[in-house]
Amino acid sequence: MLAGPFLIGRYRRLAASVNAAEREAANTGAWMGLAGAVAGGIASTAVWAALLWLLASGRISLAAGGGAVFALQTATGSVRGIINGGARLVRTGWYVQDWQNFLDNAHGQALTDSRGTAPVTAAPERFEVRDVAYRYDGAPKDSLSNVSLHVRRGEIVALVGENGSGKTTLSRLLCGLLLPTEGDVAWDNASTADLDPWGSWEHVALVPQKFTYLPLTMRDNITFGQGDTSDAALLAACEASGAAEMLPGLRSGLNTLLTSEWFGGQQLSGGQWQRLVLTRAFHRQAALLVMDEPTAALDARAEHRIFAGLRELAKDRAVLLITHRLTNVAVADRIVVLDQGRIVQEGTYAQLTKQPGLFRTLWELQRRMSGDTP
């Protein structure tokens, strides 16, 4: 089945259930209205009959009867007003409750871990994860167990492993985006739990696996959250990422708006966006550079440029590289292999390609697929 008919079918099913719920609510409302009207009618008839009987039997005077009619009409209007007001209040209460639920949910998305306030006064030299375990909220099991790893400035550490083995989670812990459930993450011996998170993140540049497309100019997209900067620094970062090659094709160079929905804007391809995201990370002079699948959308030449330039970038940065392309990790000083949330191997490329283990198994598979081995 094609996606169009599938979505229309799904929409029809949902619309039918919404319609059924609305019909039921309208029915219930109509029956309740009818019951109220009947009860109200019986009560009014009884009151008016009683009044007439009192008048007819001379138990009350005509003046008192007129006063009673006036009082009844006023009271009926007031009671109707009170009932309608009450119903409106209940309906508004439901909306307010929905809004409150939305706000509570939004609040739940914010940083909820208890965080410290200690400032990070100098760019850290060493980033370390010590015996950590991590379990996501509501998850049935730990995503990481007993993991220890360190990376210092000037060093490239590669993190490899199969899907779901915990690489991204570990990188988030190292950046201080998450705090461990057990164990500690330390930047120069200061625990990330004690550090002011916003101050810490100034020292981190992250190339995430999934990146956001910002409908801003190329310049703003690169310097996003980094303040004003010189064109020379911007262009150097563009050179390192390969984004410089895109500039001649952009109508207003760095000032081109990167969305085709607005006048004068231009849209980038997936790989061009990835170059831009790399530029943003390279441009930030951060002590820790984390790259999570940084070349997944790049062509071969662009990918080669990134890995060939990585050593230069790592001169003054600690680099954590996550990738599934195992030949690329030859550039790393150390390779850490994760399997189901645990470190199962650690070593250099030369060591891991020789010794039996998960790394060599995956590496051989990739080589076979690319026709490097018979």
Ligand SMILES: Nc1ncnc2c1ncn2[C@@H]1O[C@H](COP(=O)(O)OP(=O)(O)OP(=O)(O)O)[C@@H](O)[C@H]1O
């Ligand atoms: N936000 C989350 N909430 C709950 N569980 C999560 C969340 N993110 C990841 N996980 C779980 O944690 C485990 C590790 O996920 P992680 O994204 O760290 O793996 P990965 O090695 O980076 O995978 P991949 O190679 O596919 O990117 C997985 O079992 C995943 O289901």
